[in-house]
Amino acid sequence: MDGHIYQRRKTFTYVVDLPKDPVTGKRRQKTKGRFKTEKEARRAMRKFIVQLEEGEYLEPSKELFSEFILNWFNEHYSKRIKATTAESRRYTVKKHLIEGNPFANNTLDTITAHDIDSLYNTKLDAEYSTSYIRKIHQLLTKAFDQAVKWNKIKENPAKKADPPCIKREEMRIWSFEHIHRFLDESTGERTFPIFYLALYTGMRRGEILGLMWKDIDFDKKVIHVKRTLSFVPKKGYIFTSPKTARSKRQIPVSNEVIQVLQQVQQTQREWKKRLQDAYEDNDLVFCTELGKPQDPQNILRVMRRLIEGAGVTRIRFHDLRHTHASILLNNNVDIVKVSARLGHANPRVTLEIYAHLLPNNQSEVPEVFEDLMKRNLKEPR
Known part of the structure; x- marks a missing residue:
């Protein structure tokens, strides 16, 4: 590695040739001055050359x-x-x-x-x-x-750096009264089955809109979650894999949910019969009358209107999922089962989100522990 020293007035400066610019091929140099003696400049130059040869020197980036x-x-x-x-x-x-x-x-x-x-x-x-x-x-x-x-x-x-610790926002969920008022207000709307499914299964909006008829086993009463629908500007509607590997899941549903889905299927048959070739069959469970994907944003606009009409607390679509989970957990459904139903990565995630909703009745704990101690005592005290 070549380098030399020169004197400028009362100070000394070293100059070392750097590797050529990999893009332009132009010659590059490192210059550093203001050393009081030539010996001091030469010592600094040798140290820099060693750093350069051993790959320890990094040229400061002037990129914004x-x-x-x-x-x-x-x-x-x-x-x-x-x-x-x-x-x-x-x-x-x-x-x-x-x-x-x-x-x-x-x-x-x-x-x-x-x-x-x-x-x-x-x-x-x-x-x-x-x-x-x-x-x-x-x-x-x-x-x-x-x-x-x-x-x-x-x-x-x-x-x-020190980013702030996450403070969980207060979860907004509906009471049974608000659920029924909202569903009553939604009855007759084309979007009713979407809200119904969100409340009865805890599925995400994209998962519901990405649902296809081949994903539903009517005999076993199971919904297979395999994809999610999203709208991306300049690309349009796209189907992607669910949020996590565990999000691909099977959700058991009730007879009533199956009946609602069967009614949607019957409605679609009528659309196909009426529109014939104009109907674009994408096998989607929830679609427009022409068979095209539902606009996710339109679902939110309809939801806001129905909430106002029902006179219930304003919540997000995702809070329908929280409402579903809270009802199950408040009624002692095992957290592992709830986690699998929601498609969380593991039960720990579910616990972190919904820990405050779990029943906290500890009144019988002391007696249970005392009874176990007594039953396993080898010799009476």
């Missing part, structure tokens, strides 16, 4: 964070995740890591853990949820990890 995060997301990260996930995280990157980020126009090599913590505090002040800020943190961590692998920075500043 905003340029890097966009390139990382578009050319790397988005190609490794589901299209629906990429779309939601694309918004997060644009909104919070580029437009609403104080260090967006800083170079990669200057960003610190303090900068990142300041970003999190800004989001907290703007009243974003702690869980959402943790998602921003996860994106930053992944992005900076890749920057390290690409030799743009030496270490990941996000790993030294």
Whole structure:
């Protein structure tokens, strides 16, 4: 590795040739000066050359964070995740890591853990949820990890940052009275079976809209959850695999649920007969009169209207799932069975979400323990 030293006025400077630019092929050099003596400059130059030869030196990246995060997301990260996930995280990157980020126009090599913590505090002040800020943190961590692998920075500043602990928002669920009022209000609506299935099975909205007739075993009264429907801008409606491996599951249902589904099937037969070739048969359980996928956003608009008409507490579609789970758990259904029904990764996830709903009657515990102790006592005291 070539290097030389020269004197400039009263100080000394060293210059070392770096490997040529891998993209342009141009010559590159590292220059450092203001050494008081030639000996001091030569010692520093030798140390730098050793670092360079052993691969310990990393040239500071002058790439702007905003340029890097966009390139990382578009050319790397988005190609490794589901299209629906990429779309939601694309918004997060644009909104919070580029437009609403104080260090967006800083170079990669200057960003610190303090900068990142300041970003999190800004989001907290703007009243974003702690869980959402943790998602921003996860994106930053992944992005900076890749920057390290690409030799743009030496270490990941996000790993030294301190994201807020998740504070679970209060769960909104309906009482039996509100469930019945909402279903009464929904009767006669084309979307009634969708809301009915959500309340009676705990299925996610995308899982319900992605349901096909081949997924339903009417004889065994079982629904097989195999896919989910989502709408992605510029791509349209797409079917993807469920959220986790455990989300692919079998859900036993009652006779009443089967009857509701059979009525939907009969309605579709009438549509096909009336429309003939104009009907687009996608085997979907829930579709438009032309057989096309239901717009997920339209389901939400209808739900808001029906909630207002029924005069019940306003909740999200996902809270229908929470309502289903809370009813089962409050009536002593085994948490392992509830977890399998909801498609959680494991019962621990279910417990973390619904622990506050589990019956907490401990009045008989002391007597049970005392009785067991007495029954297993070898010699009376």
